[in-house]
Amino acid sequence: MADNDNAGSAAAQKAEEKKRFRSEIEFPYADLESALEVAQTIHDKAGSSCETEELAAWMGQSASGGTFRTRLGAARMFGLIDRGEGRATLTQLGRDALTNSGKERFARVTAFLNVELFAAMYEQFKGHALPPPPAIERQVEQFGVSPKQKERARQTFMKSAQYAGFIDASSGRFVKPGIAARDEAANEKPAEEKKRDNGSGGDEPPGFHPFVQGLLKELPPAGNVWPEEQRKLWLDTASSIFKMIYKDAKPAQLPPPPGDAEYRKSHGLPPREDYTK
Structure with missing residues (x-):
């Protein structure tokens, strides 16, 4: 009986330890810049979608290797790609985030905040200078990152924040890039302009049912x-x-045959009023 109690206690302790070392909040194991390299490769080599094995080969990596799977998972977590049935497909955000898209800075800010942990860190520290690395690791652990992964989480968080422009160069404060607000405003048309464009105030094509x-x-x-x-x-x-x-076009009305008016007049018939309208 004692042996059974000890076995049950050991199993419970092992389950508790396993739970303690599993992160309860989502974060990528690769930073935003590495994830964007995945999106850029898909765009350059395939346009919008490709097999994951093809993608791995183009990036000089093994499709079953940990490095490739880590970067692929990060690209999905940032919202840059969709995955399914052995394929990787660029999202609209992924296209926007690529260099020279014209929307890359705003898209990278959005991608950064798509990560649950990074969004929580932004809400915690926005407007303030970030604390030293040990304090950041304590904070991510409080948010649910396992103790074994807190250093990795801090590294990808800091690298991604710097790449997306969240660390203000002049003050060191953790803020959303000012350029993001300008890009967002540029992408948003005034309500009256939208109405002029399509007559409905929405984003749909003009005049479409x-x-x-x-x-x-x-x-x-x-x-x-x-x-x-x-x-x-x-x-x-x-x-x-x-x-x-939609309505069908009405049949075209044929003109009167040549000499019709003279014929009707010579035979005492009234003129064809319908032809003269």
Whole structure:
């Protein structure tokens, strides 16, 4: 009986230790710059989507290796790629975050804040200088990072924050980059301008019926797999909607045959009023 009690106690202690060493908050094991290299490679080599094995080869790494999987996981966590069925696909944020996109600075700020731990750290320290490394590690541990991973979490947090521009060069304060506000304002049209663009105040194409807007939203991104059966269903649905919301053109009215007026006059018939309208 005592042996059973000891065994149960040992198992409970082991489970508790395992729980203590597992992080309870999400953070990447690679920094934002490394994750962006993944997105850039997909864009340069494939456009928008590729097999993960192809991606690993292009990056000179093994698809089953820890380094590649770490960077791939980080890119997903930052919101730069989507993963599924052995493929990696760029998100819109991933495209925006690439160099020379015109939106890269604002997109990198968004990517940084997509990470649960980094967003929590921003709310904790925004507007203030960050504390020394030991204090940062204590803070991330309080947020739920395991003691064994707190140094790794601090390193990726600091590198990502610096790369995204969250460390103000003049004051050392932890703030959202000022350029982000300007980029955000540039990307946001005034409400009146949006109304002039499309007549509805929204972001949909101008003058499109809501049913057509719904159809367009169902189109998958270029480069994605779209089975032929689903394409046919989409086209059949589009055809039905078009029949419902658009009118057919009226048949063109033919002009009177040559000499018609003279013929009707010589035979005492009234003129064709419908031809003269």
